[in-house]
Amino acid sequence: MKHEIIRLLKKEGKLSQETIDELQDTNIHDFAGLVKEIGKGKTEHIKASEISKDLDTKYVGKNLYIYKEVTSTNTIAKFLSQTGVENGSVVISEKQSSARGRSGKSWASPLGGVWLSIILAPDVDHSKLPLITLATGVAVAETLERIGIENPEIKWPNDIIINDKKVCGILTEAVAKFNTVENVIIGVGIDANIDLGQLPEELRDGTATLKKELGREVDENILIRIFLEEFEKISELFNHEGYEKILKEWRKRSYTIGKIVEVRKPFNKYYDAYVIGISKEGALIVEKIDGTLEKVISGECIIKN
Template sequence: MRRAEGTRGRILDRLRRAGGFVSGAELGREAGISRPAVWKHVEALRAQGYVVRARPRVGYRLVSSPDLLTPERVSPHLHSTLIGGCMVHFDSVVSTNDEARRLADQGATEGTIVVAERQEAGRGRLGRSWVSPPGGVYFSILLRPNLAPVQLSMITLAAAVAVAEGIRQQTGLETRIKWPNDVLLEGRKLVGILTEMAAEADSIRFVVIGIGVNANVDLSAYPVEAREGIASLLAVLGRPVDRPALLAAILNELDSSYRSLREGQFDSILDRWRSLSSTIGSRVRVTTVTETVTGLAMGVDDDGALRVLADDGTERLFHTGEVQHLRQA
């Protein structure tokens, strides 16, 4: 477990910016530590997969960085004001949402991020499991919004918008959002989002948003029967993406969207979501725990609920449910 703070991160940042050798004395002076302490931090970076070359009486040079979502790799790309101020990294964890909830109960600060290279039992919406093959971007964000529980859906919509816009910035790919928060690429699921809440009767204690992006994922890692409906950036682009830069881009966008929510600018979030929606204007089948309704998706209301003109002529409003897009008759 590593946090995006401290001496090691400053040493890594200095080596990265230098592009060449930096003396141990200079690194120590800038970090406020001794040369032997610099050596210990360099050895720790090597243990994490960084290739650092040392030359006697010259110093250290960063040769290459590992493809890991460590705070040291992500932080240089971040310019957020709240989200990502504290980042906790795991090589493997049962579920990033479970870990974020545990930290929330311990008083972790708003904006804390939990990121993992692998999840042993990731969760999706409606109790489904979320397969987490190597190469994905799996993380959870802890928020403590001053919102009513009925406004939780706005956070979910904001997260979907942030993910779509972060992916576009890093890859140029245009994704679409299936209500409420599945991000699709070429009609296939690229991103899953799970929002969980701890609340009192009329206030939210905290919210955890879990996000899984099929970034550098080989689709052969999925069961054969699931591959047709799944997309990955690697498969579409034909090349791997910079995962730390992608994660940072999403966090930067979410920081901006969350700031809008905190300031009551719900309309701006809804407008952005509507512009990215693949559901509005589509024939859909909505399944809830009590019923299944087929009709035309008309839009979303001011709370993010889905409006459907049902085939029986009635207009229905759904706050939760599973949506399937149908072929136009």
């Protein structure tokens, strides 16, 4: 994290090389004020004033930090979460240079997309935290429905699909101290108006953009505003233990239930299975070839043709 923060400060001209050389023994949190200052500066495409205008939330998005380019909004959000920021604060970047998805996979984040992370302090039992990813998926799907996308689907556990192509990924990370989860960082990346030619060639065929699906560009500021509203609704439901309602909405939009998948678990444990449903804890319930049932809590599921 220290390297990423120093890189941001150097890029924005806040630190000289001489100062950077002297930072080896410095507590990077001493520079939290500078990082926040940059996040309140001028940007070209994403505007705090446009997002905040008519934003109908109580706490999500009331405090925005917007950057021209960072390595990863999740990294900046994790840093800021340790320096005292409000619950529901949001970190947004016009571009990400080293974004990542689940299992450390890289995530292409050029101009034209929505790249943000929400800092959340959920007051719930820690056993329920895995449901936050599913709840966020519902919030993204409902956002896309509000702007005219028909039938967005959710692929377990963290992708949003349009017409069999991925349009959004979600990365949830816990910030813990002394074995206690203090904050949860919810990273969301939506391919809004990006140019597919900017993506690595191997990703282009499987990527959807809102611009292509709708036949027009989407206002990224309005898209962010709508998402923050939908996220707060689902977050409030989560905080008041409305888990079954969240799961009901998730099941309605599931891209995974009813399909044959290859389950990829840690330590190279792969097997084929039929997806039956999802448990109240958010685990995928699958039937293996031998007829036994299993709950998949972590890992990856590849849809098989």
